Amino acid sequence: MDNRPIGVFDSGVGGLTAIPYILKELPNERLIYFGDTARTPYGSKATSTIKHFTKQIVDFLISKDVKMIVIACNTITSTCLTYLQKLYPEMPFIGIIEPAAFRASQICNEDNNIGIIATKVTTTEKTYINSIHKHNNTLNLFDKSCPIFVPLIEEGIINNDIMNLSIKYYLDDFVFNNKLDTLILGCTHYPLIRKTIQKLYPNLNIINPSFEIIKSVKSTLIEKNIFSTHPTYENIFYASDLSENFINMINSIFGEANVQISFKNFDLDEL
Numbered sequence: 001m002d003n004r005p006i007g008v009f010d011s012g013v014g015g016l017t018a019i020p021y022i023l024k025e026l027p028n029e030r031l032i033y034f035g036d037t038a039r040t041p042y043g044s045k046a047t048s049t050i051k052h053f054t055k056q057i058v059d060f061l062i063s064k065d066v067k068m069i070v071i072a073c074n075t076i077t078s079t080c081l082t083y084l085q086k087l088y089p090e091m092p093f094i095g096i097i098e099p100a101a102f103r104a105s106q107i108c109n110e111d112n113n114i115g116i117i118a119t120k121v122t123t124t125e126k127t128y129i130n131s132i133h134k135h136n137n138t139l140n141l142f143d144k145s146c147p148i149f150v151p152l153i154e155e156g157i158i159n160n161d162i163m164n165l166s167i168k169y170y171l172d173d174f175v176f177n178n179k180l181d182t183l184i185l186g187c188t189h190y191p192l193i194r195k196t197i198q199k200l201y202p203n204l205n206i207i208n209p210s211f212e213i214i215k216s217v218k219s220t221l222i223e224k225n226i227f228s229t230h231p232t233y234e235n236i237f238y239a240s241d242l243s244e245n246f247i248n249m250i251n252s253i254f255g256e257a258n259v260q261i262s263f264k265n266f267d268l269d270e271l
């Protein structure tokens with residue numbers, strides 16, 4: 001038993017898409033979220049820069065006495081998971097890629113064509129392809145980076161003609177030429193445009209890593225015996241740029257859900 005909070009972080013608002021699943025499945029847990037909204041997007045940055053920013057955020061979360069850290073970002077998982085595990089061997093880290101890779105390997109076979117859309121960094125690192133092939137190396141995998149999606153989503157441009165056109169620009173050829181039947185949303189920002197993608201390509205079976213990650217969060221809490229029984233914190237959401245969009249995004253993700261939230265602007269000079 002451990003009543004300390006769980007740290008969750010992302011380069012911006014994307015990691016928020018995992019939060020409702022965690023809070024629903026684990027109502028006794030409390031979360032400290034950090035979105036690096038002032039420095040997003042990470043997905044086209046150099047690995048050394050991503051590692052530098054990530055270490056700052058993890059040190060901040062550790063200073064808040066978190067018991068476990070969920071990396072709700074594919075770009076950071078691709079580039080930093082092993083680095084963080086070596087740097088902080090006592091801290092349990094949950095990466096977002098493996099649970100979705102496992103899910104794809106469970107529900108697909110060699111008759112399927114699986115697409116992975118992600119940031120430039122995640123596709124360059126080939127983390128999804130390697131993780132899925134570790135489970136089943138006969139699966140047909142195709143990946144594509146869609147660099148414009150994250151800046152548009154961070155601006156709140158989600159459900160309109162600009163986003164529709166951007167999705168079609170990146171995905172029409174990718175989906176039809178490769179005869180895709182399954183699509184992994186390999187960036188935690190993308191579940192925010194999932195409905196639009198599904199509307200444009202209704203036959204695609206979409207895998208959402210922000211949902212799949214809950215299985216690893218739960219199994220780690222069980223394995224380490226660190227479930228919370230009496231939550232003593234409220235959920236706190238830090239952003240390095242506490243913009244109206246960040247707050248709107250949280251409100252739209254939680255909707256009417258009865259979740260205790262407090263927002264804090266985080267001055268980057270403190271990192």
Ligand code: DGL
Nearest residue numbers: 014041042043074075188
């Ligand atoms: N949400 C992040 C991911 O899952 C990346 C967004 C960014 O480019 O910063 O990859």
